[in-house]
Amino acid sequence: MPPFVTASPGISARPPDAGHLVGATWTEAPYPVLIVDRYGGLVEINEAARALLPGAASGDRLHEQVPSWLADAHQRVSGGQRGSSAGPLSGPIKGRHYEAHPTAAGDGDVVWWLVDDTDRRLAETALSDARTRTEILSDVSSTLLSTLNVSRCMEVAASLAAEHLADAAVLVAPRQGRRRPLAYANRGGPVSQVTRQVDVAGVPGLAEALQGFPPVPARWIDPVGLPDWVVPDGFAGPVGSVIVAPLPGHGVSAGALVLLRSSAEQCFTDGEEVFARLFAARAGTALSAARLYGEQANVTATLMRELLPPRLSSVHGVDYAGGYRAAKDHERVGGDFYDVHPGSDPSQDTLVVLGDVAGKGLDAAVLTGKIRNTLHALLPLTDDHQRVLNLLNGALLTSHHTRFATLVLASVRRRGTRARVRLTSAGHLPPLIVRADGKVEESATRGTLVGALPTVTANTVETTLAPGETCLLYTDGITEARGGPLGDELFGEHRLQRALSECAGLPAEAVVERVRMLASQWIGGGRHDDMAAVAVSVPRTGPLTVLNGTGARSSRRNT
Structure with missing residues (x-):
């Protein structure tokens, strides 16, 4: 290799064939290439480098022509062991971003290959x-x-x-x-x-x-x-x-x-x-x-306001109470329903309706609403339960609904200290009568369901409620509730009647609450059907023994 001719400290004069040290193809490379000596002087640059750095020429100082990041990188690389490489470096040049790849050449020179990676970045x-x-x-x-x-x-x-x-x-x-x-x-x-x-x-x-x-x-x-x-x-x-x-x-x-x-x-x-x-x-x-x-x-x-069961209270001297629980606890409506339609004056009957539509959920609730509205329109005819049931049956048969329902109608009128109750069941469980002495009677009304056959066959029975006696209308969701120790036993009518025998003399609201509580306890966390119950009671009029604030007994009359 021809000897170097030193022009001045830190600047080397290179022979014309210096490019052969790194190969002749570097001059034609599409990437900018700079050959820089150990002192930071530019030895040679190719055409791509001249296009990138138009003012650069052999003999210039590197730091005067390139950004500081590249000049500093050369100092680190050339100051290391001969032939070492600092690896890829990068930085901006003229608004573009370049990776600088150093290659060690002879006599401490470093060949810098600049690769434009702006688009990749x-x-x-x-x-x-x-x-x-x-x-x-x-x-x-x-x-x-x-x-x-x-x-x-x-x-x-x-x-x-x-x-x-x-x-x-x-x-x-x-x-x-x-x-x-x-x-x-x-x-x-x-x-x-x-x-x-x-x-x-x-x-x-x-x-x-x-x-x-x-x-x-x-x-x-x-x-x-x-x-x-x-x-x-x-x-x-x-x-x-x-x-x-x-x-x-x-x-x-x-x-x-x-x-x-x-x-x-x-x-x-x-x-x-x-x-x-x-x-x-x-x-x-x-x-x-x-x-x-x-x-x-x-x-x-x-819509829910129209579908939910109404709040019940006393009407014309007779107490009414109702309770409802949907099949799914997160739902508020279902297929069971009840209504109480008071007479305009005490001389007219109050109509109580309790029913059970086949199915559950919103579909059943929609049909429930239709039945309740139809019965409301038929109130002037409620003296004849059979006629009301036939008219309701015809309305359901012409409906697009394919469901049917069971119903029980009760017409109630207060007469002196007692109440006359006319009961008609259309495929529904017969109401239960709780007498004052605790005896529970099952009414004898029977009939066919509504919305399935061309006509409804039913019989109407009449009973009388004395003070302290209750008539309970309920749906099969109560008697068919499965629970108990093993979770598969029906609550049953006998268990319901035994519970009612303990409710003699209680107000209507207390009777309903007792039935609901027992059914809920029986079910526990298990699944169940819709449950509904309505109690019709004649309040007691005799003296009640109460305790005053000092524990002494006194009597007052419940009117």
């Missing part, structure tokens, strides 16, 4: 951002869909939008009359909700977004012209950029989302606008689901 960053945003959207969906309360969903959506997308967020809900519900959130701060009348036309693109039209690009919105109601209280600094994104719902708009960034922050990029729209789509779906659930809940509550 951008792709990795984009992939990482996409994964992060996918995770955020997944978490947002889970969080938003975990609540079906519209107000809570608005609050969470505004808070998440401020946390992940902007410095502040305003969620504008569909109009309620002339006012709109609004949810305001600053990043890291609490969420506030108000309902107020606002002019949405003052925000470019907001009126269109609320109608479900595509969003207006953020660059078209001048933040200076925003109305005051859009900016949340406590927002830091003037607004620098704005995004208005529609919240798509199930066929109708769920509102719009306004995202705000202060002038101190970077404006929204195109990628962030796309992400904001994806976020808004998830939020709109959740809000729409919550709103639909709320509407259905309101409809259900309205």
Whole structure:
């Protein structure tokens, strides 16, 4: 190898064939290549390097032509053991990102191969951002869909939008009359909700977004012209950029989302606008689901008020009490039902109806409602139980329902100290009469069920209740309740009658509560059918012995 000619300390003059030390192909490589001596002087550069560093030439100092990260890397590599390598390094050069790969050459020279990895880094960053945003959207969906309360969903959506997308967020809900519900959130701060009348036309693109039209690009919105109601209280600094994104719902708009960034922050990029729209789509779906659930809940509550058994009390000197338990404890209605229709005056009968529709749940409850409404329309005819049952039977046979029902009708009228009761069973369990002495009698009424045959055959029996006596109407959910020590034994009619014999003289409400308690204890945590019971009692009128505050006995009359 020809000797070096030293021109000055730290600078070496190289022979013309220095390139042969690293191979002739380096001059034609598509990557920028720099040959640098141990003192930091440029020995040679190829055409790709001249294009990257147009001012660089052989003999220049490296640190004068390249960024400091590459000059420092050369000092570390050339200062080490001869032929050693520090491995790949990277940094920016002229707005691009390069990996620098050193290769040791002879006499302490280092050949630096510069590989442009800008596109790879951008792709990795984009992939990482996409994964992060996918995770955020997944978490947002889970969080938003975990609540079906519209107000809570608005609050969470505004808070998440401020946390992940902007410095502040305003969620504008569909109009309620002339006012709109609004949810305001600053990043890291609490969420506030108000309902107020606002002019949405003052925000470019907001009126269109609320109608479900595509969003207006953020660059078209001048933040200076925003109305005051859009900016949340406590927002830091003037607004620098704005995004208005529609919240798509199930066929109708769920509102719009306004995202705000202060002038101190970077404006929204195109990628962030796309992400904001994806976020808004998830939020709109959740809000729409919550709103639909709320509407259905309101409809259900309205219907439930008509389907639930009524509260019973005393009517014309006769006490009435009822109890109901659906087959599933989380449901409030089912196939068992009861009603009490008081007469307009004491001279008219009070009609008591207790029934059991085949099936359980909402389908049975719907038919229950139809039966109750039909019987209500037939009240003027209740002097004739048979006629009422035939008319009800005809109405059910022409219905689209394929279910049937069993019924028991009781017409009650107070006469002096006693009450006359007319009882008619249509395929139902006969009522039980609890006498004052504890004796339990089963009424002799029998009949065919309603809604299955062209006509209903039933017989009506009459009985009289003396003071302290009770007539109990009940469904088979009580007698067929399975439980006991092994959980498979029926509660049974005999056990019910024995329990009723202990209820002689008790008020109607106490009798029903006793029956419900015993049936519940018998079932335990097991499954059961719908259970219903109605007690008709004539209150005692004789003197009752009570204890006064000092423990002395005194008498008073229960009227």
